[in-house]
Amino acid sequence: MSDTIDTNRAPASQTGHVIPPVEDGGMIGSRVTLTIDGQEVKVPLGTTILEAAKKVGIRIPTLCAHPDLCEAGLCRICLVEVEGMRTLQASCAYPVHSPLKIHTHTRKVRQARRHIIDLMLSKHYGECYACGRNNNCELQALAKEYGVDFFRFGHPDKPLFAKDESSHSVIRDMNKCVLCRRCVRTCIDLQEVGVLEAIGRGDQTRIETFMDKPLADVVCINCGQCINRCPTGALRANDPTDEVWAAIDDPKKHVVIQTAPAPRAAIGECFGLEPGNPLTFELNTAMRLCGFDKVFDTNFTADLTIFEEGAELLMRLQDALKTKKGPVFLPQFTSCSPGWVKYLEHFYPEYIPNLSSAKSPQQMFGAVIKTYYAQLNGLDPKDIVTVALMPCSAKKFECNRPEMVDSGFKDVDYGLTTRELAKMIQEAGIDLPNMAKSDFDSPFGSATGSGVIFGTTGGVMEAALRTVIELVVGIKVENLFDHADIIPLRGMDGVKYVELTIPSVGEVPAILKPLFESWDFLKGVTVKVAVAHGTANAHKVMEDLKNGGPLSQCHFIEFMGCPGGCIGGGGQPIPTSQAIREARSKAIYAEDSAYPIRKSHENPAVLELYGKFLTEGPCSHKSHKLLHTHYTPRGKYIAE
């Protein structure tokens, strides 16, 4: 629908050369036969040599190539020899259009690769044992593969650049940068944010922010997608594990951890498991062994979010359709992805009124822990340390936003990424995949399948629709969608769109009575919703809204800052690819299916919270104070 909008701000050199796939329809010339190391392989025209080699099981090393990014062809490690050509060719960037005879490891090729590695190491200041990417570094792996045992062209013995540690989320250490520009392509092409760019020429070439400003002062949305695609330790998340250990070690502190579904679906990858093997309950045991006092499920506040954000949406609809008072800002945007929120604050600040005022589940959790939970357990909130296991680097920024102190304290003290918690578990000598399973602690342990699917693109919307259908229409979701699975909202399409006409309305449930007399205003209304993941798709949708395109008719839009949603977050295990994200997503939906309770409004712990603490119900004065927030228009222009 919004395909006509040109969203590509990337320089042509970075968008690569896209050749439409050619089907083998017997068309003459649609396929070409290559001979690679003596093996024949038939591939569609335009296939790269690298892809063709993969098909016959021939591995060619790569560094600047990444499956999520357009080709660059600049590190030159993937060179191969093509018969009849004077120069070697970068296999990742060479689309074949004629039959070629290719050799992937001749003397010339091996020598060139070795030289390239030696040249990179000659400017790489790094000691692997003191590096976050030790054992998961593509440069290190190449050096090993090519038997580097001395520095042919020397090696720096001191750092040349100061680290940029200004950001709460992303730390840049350009001493380890090999100028593969994956981060540049990630930020410009994949995310369409455009924070990083190559500056300077020749040996003065560097990756820099605008005017080389600290990352905290530019339009970085903290999504961490660049970290996930950096082959080396040049980019990493701002790591608070020392502080978390210190809190655990302090007997006066009550350390509580909440875990989000996406990291649970992925953390196994840090322990050698294939993507798509969730370790939710093994993780509970491991975290207790690490010394966390309580382990809770973020799904609890995901379900709470559905109440708060859902009620907010219904109120906006009531204002638009019934009372017709004041300006009503529709569509409402989800606000649970802090990368997306900061993107909006920078690039579309005029749309801030459309953002749901509901905090993200992480922040709601912190606020509830330091108030309701403290009260319930007779704890002084100043002694409570709340930690959040998140798939996300932007969550670190979010918990440090100055306004996130509604409990009277910093609501969430530390955001840990999947990678960081895995490291803590390894440090404690715990064999996570083989842990016994154990449940979450009460009272915030019982969760629903709806909370789980928050972890993948479309999940928030699916959870919201399940609840709206039941609470408004008054029928079982299962009557409309088999097994309550709203399939059109699932999958990796960049922008998804669903319409649902409300045929009839039911009774307003007691919990929403303070806000709504009846649902009559929704009778016969066609609710239109959309889902976008990754800020490049968000950009597409926002431009459509600005131009009054079809999506401007939506009532509710889910936005996630990262491709694939949280399962593709910037704090997730490295590497990442579409296949890995799909495997994680599948695990999320499998977990949802297995829950006895699938719908947020049936979460007993949430209902209890409203019964005992937030007694005036969703979107009431008290819930507003604790569970809602406000935003900061930032704009694109960076102060001096």
Added chain:
Amino acid sequence: MITPNHKAPLTFATIEPDVGLRAAMAKPRADLIAEITASQLKGRGGAGFPTGVKWNLAAAAQADVKYVICNADEGEPGTFKDRVILTDHADLVFEGMTIGGYAVGSKTGILYLRGEYTYLRPHLDAVLAARRKKGLLGVNVAGKQGFEFDIEIRMGSGAYICGEETALIESLEGCRGEPRNRPPFPVDTGLNGKPSIVNNVETFAWATCILVKGSAWFKAIGTQRSTGLKIFSVSGDCKLPGIYEFPMGITVNKMLEAVGGADAKAVQIGGASGHCVPASEFGRAIAFEDVSTGGSIIVFGHQRDMLAVAKNFLEFFVEESCGQCTPCRDGNPKLLEGVEMLEHGRCSMRYLNELSSLGETMQVASKCGLGQSAPNAFLSIIKHFKDEVMGRTQGAAH
């Protein structure tokens, strides 16, 4: 900037204006391209790609928009012949571009002018205005119904790499001047993703001449694989530096005689990215099949320190590399470091061998012509002047 003190009479001066253009438009497009192909004209910018083949590919490409781009970035150290051609024979170049536009089916020509040549801009604008006035640009060019073509001038900003055709296109698109992956080639995916022909200033001028004098005339000059005439920019240790026109295939010896450099020690043919030919090889031919050049000839007399020559060229490449690919970005500084070690008599034979094999890697592994040719001068100098460059005593920098 070198002011040529010798200016040979050029064939260009004898060409009557607009005869070539009218001859071209009297032909069907296919015949026009066939005429260029038959002349075996090869690109005068250095790479020597057959111009007829290039035009034919672009003409065959299916697209609503196509571009004709004239590469006037002339950044190769030691060349200034495009500047002279644009100063004295701009009409011939624009005429060639118009012929190219007719041949490939383009309406838009762009002259990408080297930043340092900004002073030529008023002159070139005036020539273009006059052509428009005469109906040689615009709609129905030279009375040809339905053929529309105009030329705009765009300025470079001083990066040598922007002379590389794909970097030039990136630069025209407003991006960092960095070479693209090839394939796809500009004739298929060029400016704004559209088929584009990029040709050197001199190439367009010769195309015009060929239309006037015929492909047979052109082909009869030069060698079998390098036909026609070529303009040379000669500089360095010779009596008559300046602009020359010779048939392709002329030997280095003959050229040196003509320019007053017969007692040279070596000649750098093809600028910084070319080859350094020692006196023992002065019998070689300047042609695509032997030592080729885009036009730069630099003569080194006996007093020249060849290591200093290598150093000078490497300093140029260290600075002018676009910084994109590893072999060129990081290789050139290593070669330069090696030269500095040689200067101080501190480079072992073993390390020198290592550096020459690095140079060979750069020649085959770099992404574009810059990195592929950057080590040429270094490699030929350490090969031909080994005693001179290895003979330094420790600590004795020059």
